[in-house]
Amino acid sequence: MRKYNFYAGPSTLPVEVLEELKEEIADYHGEGLSMIETSHRSPMYDRVHEETIELFHELMGIPVNYKVLFIGGGATLQFGMVPMNLLKPGTVGEYVKSGSWAGKAISDARTIGQVRILWDGKDSGYTALPDPVSLKPGNDAAYLHLTSNETIGGVQWKAFPKTGDIPLVADMSSDILSRTFDVRDFGLIYAGAQKNIGPAGVTVVIIRDDLAAASPENLPAYLRYKIHAEKNSLYNTPPVFAIYAINKVLRWLKARGGVAGIEKLNTQKAEAIYSVIDGNPGFYSSPVEKSVRSRMNVVFRLPSEELEKEFITRAKDKGMLGLKGHRDVGGCRASLYNALPLEGARALADLMKDFAAEKG
Template identity: 45%
Template sequence: MTQVFNFSSGPAVLPPEVLRQVQAELLDWHGSGMSVMEMSHRGPEFGQILAEAEADLRTLLGIPSNYKVLFLQGGAHLQFAMLPFNFAAADSTVDFVNTGHWSKVAIKEVSRYAKVNIAASSEDKNFSYVPDEATWQRSKDAAFLHYCSNETIGGVEFNFIPQSNGVPLICDMSSNILSRPVDVSQFGMIYAGAQKNMGPSGVAVSIVREDLLGKARSETPTMLNYKTFADNGSMYNTPPSFGIYVAGLVYKHLLAQGGLAAMEAKNIEKANVLYAAIDASNGFYHCPTALADRSRMNIPFTLADSQLDAQFLAGAEERHLLQLKGHRSVGGMRASIYNAMPLAGCQALAAYMAEFAQQHG
């Protein structure tokens, strides 16, 4: 099989060790005679899978005992609607920091069910930076403060945890969860789709502080109430069992690699390779993101001459460097280098970028 380096923004590359284990266990999980895709979610086999996945995720993130870990469906998109139903009264105000596409999508959905105050925004500079926290204009009695810790399209990442000032802090960590250590105790809730750093698409994880549960609006649909899943161990209905299984294998893999401190060191090294290639190109390549807020997960860049974009992408594919085309809303290129992207992939891309710039600069 041809080796490729997959820079897709999601669904994204998975550790080859995990994929090989999935392959080996696909028809017969641990001598059960069943694939995980076939087994009852109420049976002891899947019960073991779910329990180990939660325990390993708790270990990785150091999740305190007063937080519930929920494995859900619907991705981050569904949780945009769940947030106001669970954590904000109909006449309340919620604060948002708007740093890009996914912040905007969340704001649009939440504003259907609650008043939204944009405490800060970087739209004035095309979402290329994180607004200085000292400038945020917060509501007096906000139901919660929400931010997206990493914007995949703009390549903007928070390098700090905002001060909540006593308000529940809620974070969409879909694209950088498990890429670095994080103090979960500073959050009311963290949520994330799995398809960047945790597993296949179809699974979302919510980590919710227990005191925030049980306060949903009376009209909240049963399936949109976090307490429904907390009270039923993520199994009110049939969960995304195969996705949870794969995510659990990813958690074990990360623990075997040394945990999140080790992953952070690797992610810094990988990102530095690509940012160095951009910055050393004498303007041939350009990263639009402010230096202090550059993402370690998603690296957008443009060519000085956009007429060369198609040629650059074609050459990359010839070298098995795949999925580098930028998001349709911004164009250019984007290299997504989540946990499972090896250093060799970043080095191969950097070498190609230098070669292409030399040929066309």
């Protein structure tokens, strides 16, 4: 029996994609070898590489003056690459500190140059977000950086600030391709693949051409967006197999109505869980302001740690894995990424109802 994967990442992948990978693992389309072992410059991989870029443009509505790049190092490398490439002398990197991952991006940026925190959620315990309209970048800002969804704290931006001539930069690792938005509002978007779009090992960077072209010449080659853009992400050997798996996930997504289609499904999944939390206020609680509750990572508490442990054990026995909250905040967390079926969210909701009825 296949289990329901609620881990925050690496996360669940579509069963159909896993089956295709299994079928092609030793022989890709009769080529006589696997995509794991072929050259990144071979014709069989080149077709996959180009189609994957095209699918990103199509599914996200990415304009022609943006490049889609595949870079190693996870989103963590981007914490440093963004300021390395965008922070020029006399400018400041502005950040919204919305939780743990935003904090890590800020920490790394401070090793590169001057940072200014435009908004800090510390007073709310990082359970809220600012009104996007209230965020006004300074004239000396090189960019404004935000984390679109905090996997640990369970807060998610529902709308984004308009920053005018100041590039808006976003870490979208945990909610990319889960909902529709206008890419033109951003100068740069980056996302580790291992939540919604594939296995760990590759980070997708979507960058406007002018920002890529302005990469400083004094950086090592791999750390310059310009090099990756000019070489079409083939400056060095990219994570071929991970990109090949992403290609299949994007095809899977397109066949299900694209981003708009999956957004409707994600809304249903999140509502199934939040309705139980709100329907049992004396038993379940969510610390996050309702207006910014994440559809990807639902965090919640039970009346005691003992009951939380018992609930997590009960869920595991019923084939639901990964519901323990992050070690920094405790409690429970259900990650509802794109490939988690609606039936999985409903099964969890049913278990929550039954557990509350029994223990409440």
